[in-house]
Amino acid sequence: AQTVTQSQPEMSVQEAETVTLSCTYDTSENNYYLFWYKQPPSRQMILVIRQEAYKQQNATENRFSVNFQKAAKSFSLKISDSQLGDTAMYFCAFTLNEGAGTASKLTFGTGTRLQVTL
Amino acid sequence: DGGITQSPKYLFRKEGQNVTLSCEQNLNHDAMYWYRQDPGQGLRLIYYSQIVNDFQKGDIAEGYSVSREKKESFPLTVTSAQKNPTAFYLCASSWTGYSNQPQHFGDGTRLSIL
Numbered sequence: 001a002q003t004v005t006q007s008q009p010e011m012s013v014q015e016a017e018t019v020t021l022s023c024t025y026d027t028s029e030n031n032y033y034l035f036w037y038k039q040p041p042s043r044q045m046i047l048v049i050r051q052e053a054y055k056q057q058n059a060t061e062n063r064f065s066v067n068f069q070k071a072a073k074s075f076s077l078k079i080s081d082s083q084l085g086d087t088a089m090y091f092c093a094f095t096l097n098e099g100a101g102t103a104s105k106l107t108f109g110t111g112t113r114l115q116v117t118l
Numbered sequence: 119d120g121g122i123t124q125s126p127k128y129l130f131r132k133e134g135q136n137v138t139l140s141c142e143q144n145l146n147h148d149a150m151y152w153y154r155q156d157p158g159q160g161l162r163l164i165y166y167s168q169i170v171n172d173f174q175k176g177d178i179a180e181g182y183s184v185s186r187e188k189k190e191s192f193p194l195t196v197t198s199a200q201k202n203p204t205a206f207y208l209c210a211s212s213w214t215g216y217s218n219q220p221q222h223f224g225d226g227t228r229l230s231i232l
Binding site: 004007009035042043044045046047050091093100101102103104105106107108109110111 | 149151153158159160161162163167168174176206208210211214215217219220221223224225226
């Protein structure tokens with residue numbers, strides 16, 4: 001079974017600063033995908049960024065980037081130029097690549113609550 | 119606009135009662151999922167369905183049941199056998215072309231015990 005661990009229950013960052021959220025995972029498989037989802041106070045889950053395990057290049061989406069260390073099974077999220085709208089719960093998630101035509105069953109971490117302050 | 123609609127937003131259950139949470143999607147996605155979210159915990163998978171008329175248990179299926187009679191709809195029934203049903207329930211859907219397809223989520227239903 002796969003597990004995802006987020007060891008930082010809460011973090012705080014000032015507006016315009018940079019913050020890094022940690023995530024580690026455990027799997028014996030080699031072909032999988034990793035995601036970061038954001039859950040603002042509205043409770044809707046929003047995809048932030050995704051990483052394919054076979055790609056060595058770290059994914060980037062505007063102010064969001066990841067540091068994917070496959071050997072260490074680490075997948076951290078860096079938020080640059082933090083904005084008040086980034087205040088939310090952030091969840092790291094994992095899914096195996098079980099081939100075309102299959103559902104992508106996600107395993108989530110427990111989340112990190114990020115507060116962006118003025 | 120395409121998306122996932124969950125209803126109702128809030129639901130209350132009496133002891134011994136079954137309740138059904140609705141989930142409808144117009145994204146033409148093949149796969150649909152139900153997750154449960156408790157305070158301080160991440161989302162946990164209850165059931166999922168890859169195609170119509172087929173569904174599989176997730177990690178915490180006991181006390182729940184589902185059906186998938188139409189591609190667009192995946193209702194979840196919380197039965198009286200679920201002894202601790204108070205939680206936030208999220209429905210999601212995705213393509214099944216490749217596993218890296220992200221799941222799209224509804225706005226959730228909060229279920230409480232009366």
